[in-house]
Amino acid sequence: MYAKVIVDVPAKQTNRGFDYLIPEALREWVAIGSRVAVPFGPRKLQGFVVELHDRPDFDPAKLKPISEVLDLYPPLTPDLVELAEWVSQTYLCHEITALQAMVPGALKAKYERHIKVGDKDLDGAHGDLLSQGQHTLLLPIEEDIIEFVRGKGSIEIGSLLSKFTSQGSLIKQMITQGQLLEVQLIKDRMSAKKVLTVFPVEQPLQLMDWAEQLPDKSKKQKQVLLYLAESPYPIKLSDLLSELNISASTVKGLADKGYLSIKEVEVQRDPYALRTFPRTVPLTLTPEQEVVFGSISQAVNELEHRVFLLHGVTGSGKTEVYLQSIQTCLDQGREAIVLVPEISLTPQMVERFKGRFGNQVAVLHSRLSQGERFDEWRKIMLKQVNVVIGARSAIFAPFTKVGLIIIDEEHESSYKQEESPKYHARDVSIARAAQHGAVVVLGSATPSLESMYGTLPEAEQTQIGSSGNPPATLRSIGNLAKPKVRFELLTMRERVEGRPLPKVHIVDMREELSEGNRSMFSRSLHKAIEDRIQKKEQIVLLLNRRGYATFVMCRSCGYVAECPHCDISLTYHQSAKTLRCHYCGYTEREATVCPSCSSEHIRHFGTGTQRVEEELGKLFPGIRVIRMDVDTTTEKGSHEKWLTLFRNQQADVLLGTQMVAKGLDFPMVTLVGALAADTVLNLPDFRAAERTFQLLTQVGGRAGRHELPGEVFIQTYTPEHYSIISASKHDYTSFMDKEMGFRKFHDYPPFHRLILITLSHEQIPLLMRSAETFAAKLKELAKSLAPVPIEILGPVASPISRIKDRYRFQCMVKYRGEASIAGLVQQAAATLSDVEKQYKLTISIDVDPQVLM
Numbered sequence: 001m002y003a004k005v006i007v008d009v010p011a012k013q014t015n016r017g018f019d020y021l022i023p024e025a026l027r028e029w030v031a032i033g034s035r036v037a038v039p040f041g042p043r044k045l046q047g048f049v050v051e052l053h054d055r056p057d058f059d060p061a062k063l064k065p066i067s068e069v070l071d072l073y074p075p076l077t078p079d080l081v082e083l084a085e086w087v088s089q090t091y092l093c094h095e096i097t098a099l100q101a102m103v104p105g106a107l108k109a110k111y112e113r114h115i116k117v118g119d120k121d122l123d124g125a126h127g128d129l130l131s132q133g134q135h136t137l138l139l140p141i142e143e144d145i146i147e148f149v150r151g152k153g154s155i156e157i158g159s160l161l162s163k164f165t166s167q168g169s170l171i172k173q174m175i176t177q178g179q180l181l182e183v184q185l186i187k188d189r190m191s192a193k194k195v196l197t198v199f200p201v202e203q204p205l206q207l208m209d210w211a212e213q214l215p216d217k218s219k220k221q222k223q224v225l226l227y228l229a230e231s232p233y234p235i236k237l238s239d240l241l242s243e244l245n246i247s248a249s250t251v252k253g254l255a256d257k258g259y260l261s262i263k264e265v266e267v268q269r270d271p272y273a274l275r276t277f278p279r280t281v282p283l284t285l286t287p288e289q290e291v292v293f294g295s296i297s298q299a300v301n302e303l304e305h306r307v308f309l310l311h312g313v314t315g316s317g318k319t320e321v322y323l324q325s326i327q328t329c330l331d332q333g334r335e336a337i338v339l340v341p342e343i344s345l346t347p348q349m350v351e352r353f354k355g356r357f358g359n360q361v362a363v364l365h366s367r368l369s370q371g372e373r374f375d376e377w378r379k380i381m382l383k384q385v386n387v388v389i390g391a392r393s394a395i396f397a398p399f400t401k402v403g404l405i406i407i408d409e410e411h412e413s414s415y416k417q418e419e420s421p422k423y424h425a426r427d428v429s430i431a432r433a434a435q436h437g438a439v440v441v442l443g444s445a446t447p448s449l450e451s452m453y454g455t456l457p458e459a460e461q462t463q464i465g466s467s468g469n470p471p472a473t474l475r476s477i478g479n480l481a482k483p484k485v486r487f488e489l490l491t492m493r494e495r496v497e498g499r500p501l502p503k504v505h506i507v508d509m510r511e512e513l514s515e516g517n518r519s520m521f522s523r524s525l526h527k528a529i530e531d532r533i534q535k536k537e538q539i540v541l542l543l544n545r546r547g548y549a550t551f552v553m554c555r556s557c558g559y560v561a562e563c564p565h566c567d568i569s570l571t572y573h574q575s576a577k578t579l580r581c582h583y584c585g586y587t588e589r590e591a592t593v594c595p596s597c598s599s600e601h602i603r604h605f606g607t608g609t610q611r612v613e614e615e616l617g618k619l620f621p622g623i624r625v626i627r628m629d630v631d632t633t634t635e636k637g638s639h640e641k642w643l644t645l646f647r648n649q650q651a652d653v654l655l656g657t658q659m660v661a662k663g664l665d666f667p668m669v670t671l672v673g674a675l676a677a678d679t680v681l682n683l684p685d686f687r688a689a690e691r692t693f694q695l696l697t698q699v700g701g702r703a704g705r706h707e708l709p710g711e712v713f714i715q716t717y718t719p720e721h722y723s724i725i726s727a728s729k730h731d732y733t734s735f736m737d738k739e740m741g742f743r744k745f746h747d748y749p750p751f752h753r754l755i756l757i758t759l760s761h762e763q764i765p766l767l768m769r770s771a772e773t774f775a776a777k778l779k780e781l782a783k784s785l786a787p788v789p790i791e792i793l794g795p796v797a798s799p800i801s802r803i804k805d806r807y808r809f810q811c812m813v814k815y816r817g818e819a820s821i822a823g824l825v826q827q828a829a830a831t832l833s834d835v836e837k838q839y840k841l842t843i844s845i846d847v848d849p850q851v852l853m
């Protein structure tokens with residue numbers, strides 16, 4: 001039996017499985033998905049077993065054996081190993097990168113150089129060495145070192161050097177002469193947490209006997225034995241110490257006498273251990289919920305791989321449908337994965353799932369510590385849970401019988417990972433569900449155009465996009481070749497209990513200006529805020545920008561403060577009175593005079609959340625504002641803290657960036673204001689209108705979700721834009737029609753698919769030459785695909801033309817259908833691999849990009 005192993009080196013040359021022997025002793029332990037240590041050239045590396053077989057590519061006699069199996073259970077399931085191959089082919093990354101993305105960060109290997117006693121010291125004890133005479137006599141210090149290392153078994157080289165300071169060169173010499181041996185160990189970054197636990201070793205009566213026999217002066221020890229006699233259960237050492245107010249040596253003394261034992265016991269770090277979640281029972285479904293639930297549960301019961309797109313207006317009760325569908329799945333003995341966008345994974349969301357399914361739920365998000373995340377993941381692997389709710393990467397939860405995958409707020413662009421592997425969790429979820437015969441539910445009040453397009457019958461899609469195929473479905477690659485599925489549309493048009501959607505007002509800010517209102521609050525919004533404060537109702541204000549102001553500009557000469565390393569203007573931060581670059585972190589002091597013309601008329605422009613907060617304080621004295629943006633939520637738990645304060649009505653206003661727009665369900669919120677609806681609309685991105693419509697609909701949806709009716713104000717300089725008008729009328733259909741027309745006209749997704757290639761280098765000439773070489777090669781390769789329509793745009797400078805002192809050029813590929821364009825792009829990029837290596841050119845390829853900057 002041989003194992004194919006993919007090693008921990010993300011490079012082109014190592015992007016394949018290498019064969020290794022499985023030593024007899026490890027047979028039982030090696031499986032597909034095992035993490036192993038293998039010799040690789042002079043090094044020892046971590047790798048994943050991706051195949052077991054009995055026909056090696058090379059002479060079996062020359063194969064090396066696997067050195068170690070690193071886990072008790074393989075951290076990856078065979079289906080995940082297969083999925084990794086699909087991810088690497090679809091999104092053009094190394095397979096090891098895809099595999100690594102599937103295991104928690106705690107399992108990423110840490111390579112340590114250790115020292116052992118070398119085999120030159122053949123007979124073990126140095127006494128023999130001396131008598132044999134053929135060895136050079138060891139110096140006493142050398143003997144000390146060898147004895148020390150022998151005692152440790154093996155020791156990290158740094159620790160050895162710090163023990164024997166100033167013996168560095170001697171130790172090096174001993175390694176060269178073979179008295180010491182250097183080995184490489186693979187350690188996990190994190191391991192299961194263990195605590196010392198005290199175990200009684202006998203029955204209570206015996207313990208009491210022992211207590212009796214102890215001399216009178218050992219009062220404390222007697223106390224411990226009597227305590228254990230009374231409650232004869234294992235107890236954490238630290239708990240025992242604090243309970244009896246004794247020292248560890250007391251307990252240790254008893255252990256030495258054999259009256260009790262102290263062992264290390266593995267415990268799980270549970271971020272929610274201190275919280276209790278009141279159990280909830282299924283609600284009686286509304287007729288609309290009933291219909292939707294019926295379709296989903298039927299598919300789950302029939303174990304059919306189907307994809308539903310659930311379009312339900314804000315407050316229509318999608319979560320309850322998810323919960324009951326998951327119950328159906330669990331009743332089947334299968335497992336469920338729920339994905340939510342990182343920022344809407346609020347305590348409220350967790351509570352809904354833990355409240356219904358209790359300890360069966362694991363939670364995975366980035367605000368957990370690495371250790372907590374590792375332990376949540378272990379609960380999944382050890383089958384202690386059967387539901388996981390988490391952000392993007394939870395799609396890789398190591399379940400083995402997935403029955404249902406739910407993606408809430410499926411339109412969210414954060415489901416696309418921006419670093420390699422640049423996967424889209426929505427598309428990966430469909431691939432994974434296909435492997436398991438599982439059902440996918442994509443839920444949103446504002447479904448993405450891609451998903452909506454996926455619901456159209458083939459004929460209609462053809463009509464719109466002539467020969468296009470749905471982009472969001474599974475491509476036929478490798479083992480994952482499955483027939484494409486068409487998405488089935490389910491709709492919920494009403495809020496529960498017939499609550500009305502909020503009334504929306506569009507406010508034309510140009511009019512405000514012309515009538516002399518220079519404030520960032522229109523008169524009508526101002527009045528509405530006053531009204532709610534008086535009624536003790538709550539307000540959500542959205543400003544899609546953080547910081548105090550977007551940029552600093554000189555009114556005399558037009559100078560704008562820009563980052564010296566990136567072509568992007570700096571953002572003013574009020575609290576530190578600094579200008580900061582959001583791309584590289586560069587920071588400088590606020591200037592009081594213009595660096596260009598020395599004028600004093602240099603000001604911050606635009607409005608940031610900090611400035612709104614200040615102005616609210618001035619306009620409404622005594623108003624209690626919670627500001628939530630990246631700057632106020634970096635601390636662990638801060639997100640939770642702010643939302644709890646708001647829920648407990650300890651604030652009147654929740655002001656923030658898009659993180660206040662999603663998923664929140666607060667009964668007292670009756671007013672929502674979008675202060676500058678155009679910020680997103682003005683971005684140079686073909687999805688700007690879609691993002692604007694989604695954001696306004698979502699934030700508006702926070703108002704009036706319970707008994708009290710809601711009202712929304714949208715402040716804008718472009719009140720005639722269809723995304724704003726449609727959002728104000730809750731009219732998804734008319735927005736969709738217009739936007740589909742626009743996308744079709746410009747050959748944008750979902751009618752065409754995109755691949756964005758960004759090249760970067762410190763020098764423009766080399767960069768331009770490389771970009772042109774790349775584009776020319778790609779154009780040549782594309783000819784082979786004719787008549788498949790493929791368009792190659794560029795190279796042009798990227799919208800952000802420089803980041804961290806590296807210039808950036810991009811090419812955009814637009815194509816239709818399922819042709820394997822990605823492969824061609826990779827081939828074209830390969831022609832530059834020498835330049836990449838020699839001159840440090842970087843090429844980044846983004847398949848189905850969400851961010852075009």
Ligand SMILES: Nc1ncnc2c1ncn2[C@@H]1O[C@H](COP(=O)(O)OP(=O)(O)OP(=O)(O)O)[C@@H](O)[C@H]1O
Nearest residue numbers: 283284285286314315316317318319320496663701
């Ligand atoms: N069948 C039901 N009977 C009574 N109340 C319900 C029912 N279903 C849901 N609700 C309540 O309605 C409110 C809105 O539901 P939920 O938050 O699930 O909406 P949603 O569709 O997820 O909205 P959004 O897209 O805005 O997040 C919640 O307070 C929920 O408890």
Ligand SMILES: [Zn+2]
Nearest residue numbers: 554557594597
């Ligand atoms: Zn100036």
Ligand SMILES: [Zn+2]
Nearest residue numbers: 563566581584
């Ligand atoms: Zn910068």
